[in-house]
Amino acid sequence: MTFRMFSLFVGFVGYALVARPHLPAADDPIFIESSAATGLAFTHVNGATGNYYLPEMMGAGVALFDYDNDGDLDVFLVQGGALPSSEREAPTSRLFRNDLTIGADGRRTLHFTDVTExxxxxxxxxxxxxxxxxxxxDGYLDLLVTSFGSIALLHNNGNGTFTDVTRQAGISDSAWSTSAAFFDYDRDGYLDLFVARYVDFTAAANKLCNDPVGTRDYCSPRVYRPVPARLFRNDGRGHFVDVTAAAGVSKAYGAGLGVAVxxxxxxxxxxxxxxxxxxxNQLWLNRHDGTFVxxxxxxGAALNSEGNPEGSMGxxxxxxxxxxxxxxxxxxx
Structure with a gap:
């Protein structure tokens, strides 16, 4: 099995080469904003209250995947919240099922249905x-959500529903996880998991920072200690084993925001x-023996052309x- 998947902290990005017979006129729209017309009703909440908590600066990701195996891509939109977090009041992430229809004339009608609950x-x-x-x-795509202070693995039951199996799967984490990627690094036929993590921030230990003219502002991530990424090996029985140290992935780390495989x-x-x-940035090359370097x-992938690190993200x-x-x-x- 050679399936691989990547995702980005700031969103799910795909790429394609498209052949077009002609270019549109300069004033013709190439893309049309159609979220409301197609039923994608969603507002991201960052919960800002004037306390300048670091997570408030972050956008959230999106995953496009065919969770119900009907041949079209569904949409999962990651939600923010309030800090300090209050699960009772916080909105949830949302899952929208793609109900694409194709008429007898071949015309496509795109509509999404909110199936979160x-x-x-x-x-x-x-x-x-x-x-x-x-x-x-099992033939159905599962879903992992990274968050400030938690991580969630949702198992696809194959009937349109998901079950939270985070604890049973052995990947619970209270750190600030940002991005993740499933990939079969040991080529045993089961997808393993790489989780990028950011910095050691808590609302209780929020630091006071100012901009160059002395106005209160969000702190730089350099003010906080970075947190190492984690690598989990899939044991093939629905459980993951933390092999971060054994694989050498903890030897170098920074304030991780994105991971690609x-x-x-x-x-x-x-x-x-x-x-x-x-x-x-780190480029972890697979050494074929369960370890990375x-x-x-x-x-040349760690720094910019001037030898300095960038604020790398997606x-x-x-x-x-x-x-x-x-x-x-x-x-x-």
Whole structure:
């Protein structure tokens, strides 16, 4: 099994090359905003109250995946919340089922139905990102949600519903997780899990920071201690084993915001690239023995052209120049 999946903290990004017979006129719209018309009613809540809590600066992710195996992509939108968090008052993330119809004339009508409550996918917490993958090989895509202070693994039951199996799966985490990726790094046929994490922040220990002219502002992530990423090996029985230290992934880390997976050196084994906010990025090359080595500095993928770390965030991975190897697109602030 060679299935691989990546997701980004700030959203789910796909890439494609599309052949078009002609370019539209300059004043013709290429994209039309149609969320309201198609039933995608959603407002992200960051819960800002004037206390300048660091998570309030963050947007949240989205996952496009066919959870009901009907051939079209459904939409999962990650929700924020309030800090300090109050699960009773906080809104939940939302799952929208794609009810695409195709008429006899071939015309497509796109509509989404909010199935959050009936599906059990309404994750609460200050959400950050999402990743999807069939971790138990039952033919249905499962869903993982990263959050400030928690993580949630939702098992797809195959009947339109999900069950929270976070604790049973062994991946509970109270740290600030941001991005995640399912990938089969040991090639045993089961998807393993890489979770990027940010900094050691709590609302109770919120620091006071000012901008250059002395006005209260959000702190830089450099004010807080970064938290190492975690690597979980899938044991094939619905459970994950934390192999972060054994795999060497804890040897280098920063304030992680994005992770992408791909075979970056073309050796047939999946690697992982981590985008860090204000600290060098890591390129974890797979050594085929269950361990990884960070080749970010030697590969030129850790710093910018001036030798400085960027405020790296989202990542897209793919062969954009069609030369047969994986390239990286990294957003920076």
């Amino acid at each position: 009936r599906s059990g996918a309404g994750v609460r917490g200050y959400g950050m990102g999402a990743a999807v993958g069939d971790y138990d090989n 791909g075979d970056y050196n073309g050796d047939g084994w999946l690697d992982a690239y981590v985008a860090n906010d204000g600290t060098p 960070d080749e970010g500095p030697l590969s 990542i897209a991975s793919g062969d954009f120049d069609l030369d047969g190897d994986e390239d990286l697109f990294v957003t920076n602030i």
